[in-house]
Amino acid sequence: xxxxxxxxxxxxxxTTPIYYISDKMHLGHxxxxxxxxxxxxxxxxxxxxxxYLTGTDEHGLxxxxxAESKGLxxxxxxxxxxxxxxxxxxxxDISYDEFIRTTDKKxxxxxxxxxxxxxxxxxxxxxxxxxxxxxxxxxxxTEKEIENGKCPIGHEVFKEKEKAYFFKLSKYQExxxxxxxxxxxxxxxxxxxxxxxxxIKNGLDDLCISREAVSWGVKLPFDDKYTVYxxxxxxxxxxxxxxxxxxxxxxxxYWPPDLQLMGKEIFRFHTIYWPIFLKSVDLEIxxxxxxxxxxxxxxxxxxxxxxxxxxxxxxxxxxxxxxxRYYLFREVSFGEDGSFSIKTVKERINNELVATxxxxxxxxxxxxxxxxxxFTYFTDELSEKVEEKIAEIHKGxxxxxxxxxxxxxxxxxxxxxxxxxxxxxxxxxxxDPEKFDQVxxxxxxxLRIVAVELSPIMTKKYKIMFDQLGLxxxxxxxxxxxxxxxxxxxxxxxxxxxxxxxx
RNA sequence: GCCUCGGUAGUUUAGCGGUUAGAAUGCCAGACUCAUAAUCUGGAGGUCGAGAGUUCAAAUCUCUCUCGAGGCACCA
Numbered sequence: 390x391x392x393x394x395x396x397x398x399x400x401x402x403x404t405t406p407i408y409y410i411s412d413k414m415h416l417g418h419x420x421x422x423x424x425x426x427x428x429x430x431x432x433x434x435x436x437x438x439x440x441y442l443t444g445t446d447e448h449g450l451x452x453x454x455x456a457e458s459k460g461l462x463x464x465x466x467x468x469x470x471x472x473x474x475x476x477x478x479x480x481x482d483i484s485y486d487e488f489i490r491t492t493d494k495k496x497x498x499x500x501x502x503x504x505x506x507x508x509x510x511x512x513x514x515x516x517x518x519x520x521x522x523x524x525x526x527x528x529x530x531t532e533k534e535i536e537n538g539k540c541p542i543g544h545e546v547f548k549e550k551e552k553a554y555f556f557k558l559s560k561y562q563e564x565x566x567x568x569x570x571x572x573x574x575x576x577x578x579x580x581x582x583x584x585x586x587x588x589i590k591n592g593l594d595d596l597c598i599s600r601e602a603v604s605w606g607v608k609l610p611f612d613d614k615y616t617v618y619x620x621x622x623x624x625x626x627x628x629x630x631x632x633x634x635x636x637x638x639x640x641x642x643y644w645p646p647d648l649q650l651m652g653k654e655i656f657r658f659h660t661i662y663w664p665i666f667l668k669s670v671d672l673e674i675x676x677x678x679x680x681x682x683x684x685x686x687x688x689x690x691x692x693x694x695x696x697x698x699x700x701x702x703x704x705x706x707x708x709x710x711x712x713x714r715y716y717l718f719r720e721v722s723f724g725e726d727g728s729f730s731i732k733t734v735k736e737r738i739n740n741e742l743v744a745t746x747x748x749x750x751x752x753x754x755x756x757x758x759x760x761x762x763x764f765t766y767f768t769d770e771l772s773e774k775v776e777e778k779i780a781e782i783h784k785g786x787x788x789x790x791x792x793x794x795x796x797x798x799x800x801x802x803x804x805x806x807x808x809x810x811x812x813x814x815x816x817x818x819x820x821d822p823e824k825f826d827q828v829x830x831x832x833x834x835x836l837r838i839v840a841v842e843l844s845p846i847m848t849k850k851y852k853i854m855f856d857q858l859g860l861x862x863x864x865x866x867x868x869x870x871x872x873x874x875x876x877x878x879x880x881x882x883x884x885x886x887x888x889x890x891x892x
Numbered sequence: 893g894c895c896u897c898g899g900u901a902g903u904u905u906a907g908c909g910g911u912u913a914g915a916a917u918g919c920c921a922g923a924c925u926c927a928u929a930a931u932c933u934g935g936a937g938g939u940c941g942a943g944a945g946u947u948c949a950a951a952u953c954u955c956u957c958u959c960g961a962g963g964c965a966c967c968a
């Protein structure tokens with residue numbers, strides 16, 4: 390798409406974290422995944438070469454134990470769960486280009502090569518790990534996890550020492566600080582960046598990257614008594630997902646990631662370990678790491694024990710997918726924590742989706758159909774304002790501000806509603822048919838732009854909008870983001886309501 | 893304990909040195925009838941957490957206090 394208002398980057402590589410698949414994916418997982426999907430769809434639409442990667446993290450003790458208790462092999466267990474996850478993403482209309490699993494052969498191979506590289510470089514050394522060990526769980530626990538000398542399941546823990554491999558994080562501390570300083574966009578939002586900076590300045594300890602008790606994982610290439618620490622394994626999915634070793638062309642086209650989205654709980658791994666690991670193996674650092682907030686539900690922390698976990702598939706059955714995708718990014722400012730409540734869901738539906746957006750479509754299409762003809766290109770002050778909004782929406786994407794994107798789209802709807810009110814086309818049709826035609830053209834073209842701007846967010850409804858506007862989904866020109874003559878000679882046909890009220 | 897961020901109309905919030913502090917929602921009144929009782933206009937509602945300072949000028953910068961949220965590692 391060639392718009393005079395927008396400059397599209399040549400390529401756009403966006404990622405979500407790989408999700409640990411011991412549980413069913415909930416609101417939180419879908420939040421990150423849909424956010425990435427919106428970006429991917431937008432950049433694809435404006436003409437960037439997009440690669441969108443998501444996937445699952447499938448190694449570790451939890452999986453190992455869970456499989457045992459179910460009488461399955463770990464691989465059998467994760468195959469089923471990965472499949473469930475893919476099904477859910479399909480239901481949510483996630484347009485990922487690649488679904489990487491840490492149990493994929495290409496991933497496991499890559500991890501071995503990477504770890505060997507780090508080792509050869511001298512960044513990994515054999516040392517001694519000391520921690521609280523639980524014999525029952527065959528695992529070490531952190532100070533935080535231990536309560537009264539007991540592990541989370543209640544076994545007694547003991548201080549134990551064992552040989553283990555460490556990565557020299559400390560060696561890269563100064564480099565990382567300088568890198569962050571020289572790349573102000575690297576870590577966002579600012580408040581999370583500050584936290585990371587103070588964390589680094591407190592001094593980085595070397596990181597234990599081997600696990601002796603975990604057999605379900607990638608073996609260390611230089612010592613197969615151990616498997617590799619989960620975060621080394623997990624982070625490099627962003628590289629294996631690009632087929633780093635199999636397809637250099639793909640890698641050189643997309644690397645480094647332009648935007649990596651995640652929840653704030655794993656920001657540290659992405660802002661400290663990740664760039665340092667990449668530096669260790671001489672790879673380019675991603676452009677932006679962005680941490681979004683957490684959702685509470687009706688003011689309460691979302692957790693299984695409260696029984697208030699929101700599952701997207703359940704929500705969608707009651708409402709619909711586009712409402713879900715819309716609500717998540719309308720209700721809270723991206724980056725902040727948010728509160729999910731049915732009351733605000735209904736308010737958003739009734740006030741915004743129905744009254745402002747749906748009704749605007751409805752009234753304009755009715756008016757347009759009063760003259761049984763098509764309309765010719767015209768511009769006026771509304772078309773100018775709409776173009777300003779197109780630029781603002783683009784800015785919203787570049788600033789990683791999806792709330793701005795949505796509110797600017799609604800600004801267009803407000804402007805259009807007012808324009809209808811001011812011009813009184815229902816009178817013009819009798820008093821000044823020529824003016825009527827001009828007003829309707831401007832409105833129809835405005836609706837087209839609204840539909841286009843909504844398409845990354847509302848992956849189903851925009852199709853209905855296109856259909857009613859007489860636009861062809863497959864015609865690339867129809868997605869143009871500037872005020873154009875596309876709506877000339879288009880036969881509009883009013884159909885079903887876009888959204889219906891919820892009581 | 894140390895560090896970071898925030899406290900703006902009933903509610904959610906934008907603004908982060910310069911015209912009467914914007915918006916959405918809720919409330920009140922009016923207009924309109926193309927439209928999903930939708931839309932548009934107007935109104936009420938803010939000592940911009942408290943205090944002090946810097947400045948010609950502060951919601952916006954500095955300091956103190958206060959309330960709230962978050963971070964302080966190996967989370968398998």
